Amino acid sequence: MTDIAPPKTYRVKSFGCQMNVYDGERMGELLEAQGIALAPEGEEADLVVLNTCHIREKATEKVYSDIGRLVKAGRQSGRQPMIAVAGCVAQAEGEEIMARSPAVGMVVGPQAFHRLPDMVARAARGERSTDTDMPENNAKFAALPARRKVNPTAFLTVQEGCDKFCTYCVVPYTRGAEISRPFNDLVAEAQRLVDAGAREITLLGQNVNAWSGTNAAGHAAGLDGLIRAIARLPDLQRIRYTTSHPNDITDALIAAHGEVDQLMPYLHLPVQSGSDRVLKAMNRSHTAEGYLRLLERFRAVRPDIALSGDFIVGFPGETEAEFAETLALVDAVGYAAAFSFKYSPRPGTPAASMDGQVPREVMEERLARLQSALNRDQLAFNQASVGRTCDVLVERRGKLPGQWLGKSPWLQSVFFEADEPQGAAIGDMVRVELAEAGPNSLRAVRIAA
Ligand code: 5AD
Ligand code: SF4
DSSP, X not given: OOOOOOOSEEEXXXXXSHHHHHHHHHHHHHHHHTTOEEOOTTSOOSEEEEEEOOSSHHHHHHHHHHHHHHHHHHHHHTOOOEEEEEHHHHHHHHHHHHHHOTTXXXXXXXXXXXXXXXXXXXXXXXXXXXXXXXXXXXXHHHXXXXXXXXXSEEEEEOEEOOSOOOTTOOHHHHTOSOXXXXXXXXXXXXXXXXXXXXXXXXXXXXXXXXOEEEOTTSOEEEHHHHHHHHHTSTTOOEEEEEOOOGGGOOHHHHHHHHHOTTBOSEEEOOOBOSOHHHHHHTTOOOOHHHHHHHHHHHHHHOTTOEEEEEEEEOOTTOOHHHHHHHHHHHHHHOOSEXXXXXXXXXXXXXXXXXXXXXXXXXXXHHHHHHHHHHHHHHHHHHHHHTXXXXXXXXXXXXXXXXXXXXXXXXXXXXXXXXXXXXXXXXXXXXXXXXXXXXXXXXXXXXXXX
16 A cells, blocks of 8 residues: 555544444544544545444445445545444454455444544555454543534433343444443533533433443442433433343432433333243343333333334244234333334354244344334324423424424424524424324424423
């Protein structure tokens, strides 16, 4: 490789979960601190960071097709961008990517992204590099520059990694062991986010409710304690958190839902299957009944709580009767939202070599049935919201003139009209009455606050 001009512009393309979105934003800030600017919309960037996801096969394949696309575009324009592969595929398949794709200048794992600026400088000297170290101390967060401006809704990663080892999942291998960021750092970062314009903060973690730390008074604190501390920041109006594991739900976290006004009535609690046999084979260490009882306890303190979950269909050995148990669980819960996937065997995970891999057509048929049940419930939840008054945190303008978009407390997308000059502004909390429900959004009417 010969010397290439140091990049002047960059673009980060993040795939996968919200933690990747958070990491992608942080990488952008690190690059900007080096004088590399975000490429203007529609223009090719000198440096493209592919911030990848390894959770399912489809997500992983995207990195190779994206590299191919970038190389082809570079050939046509006569300008090859510098390519960095970051994120979970980088962690899992870094060496393979380097060997397979000479156009890739650097590979950086999710725990090492703070070294990206150095790696870019090396790539400009013609040196390719790989860094997939997993330091235990979250070194990457220490290197972050302050954020200058943020959207009204911001993510804050509080915990990373996973010790649960569900048998289908790559996360413990790509993101490493569970690590909690320190309480004081998080409260300080939350304060900076609010100073920069955030009105809602979503606390992120692969197992966010396993977060633990020592609070300002020197006492052990769980996620509920962190939520209560952040709720005291003036001007922070909403707090959310995701993703939780049923086994780490504490009484104190449930209680916080009944007591902390800023904590929104929404819970994303993946269950994966309604069959105890499948749950056991998944190493989930909870039963369907145990999960339902947990939800009841949340509903007891916060009757309007919107529930969301994740599901996998076609886990190895899943029978039609076991799948029917998943449908029965869905009926029992009445989810407001959900994410459902076909099982995807991941290299190195125990489930990938289990007997009874389910044929693709069977998985597709089960997924279709599950999704139609989930869509039915989502629409029903939205329809049941019609007539409610609530606040909407305005996130952006809608497609039509005078139209604004935001979220309800239950994380529904809501649009309303606010004609100029009264108007509305991004970051406003606007009082509305929910007037009409669709499957994915609601129309609302602004009312006097
Ligand atoms: N195949 C399909 N879905 C998966 N998930 C995690 N691993 C796999 C896999 N191997 C799903 C789970 C998890 C969500 C983030 O992705 O439902 O909760
Ligand atoms: Fe994908 Fe998991 Fe990595 Fe998030 S942590 S990007 S879901 S593999």
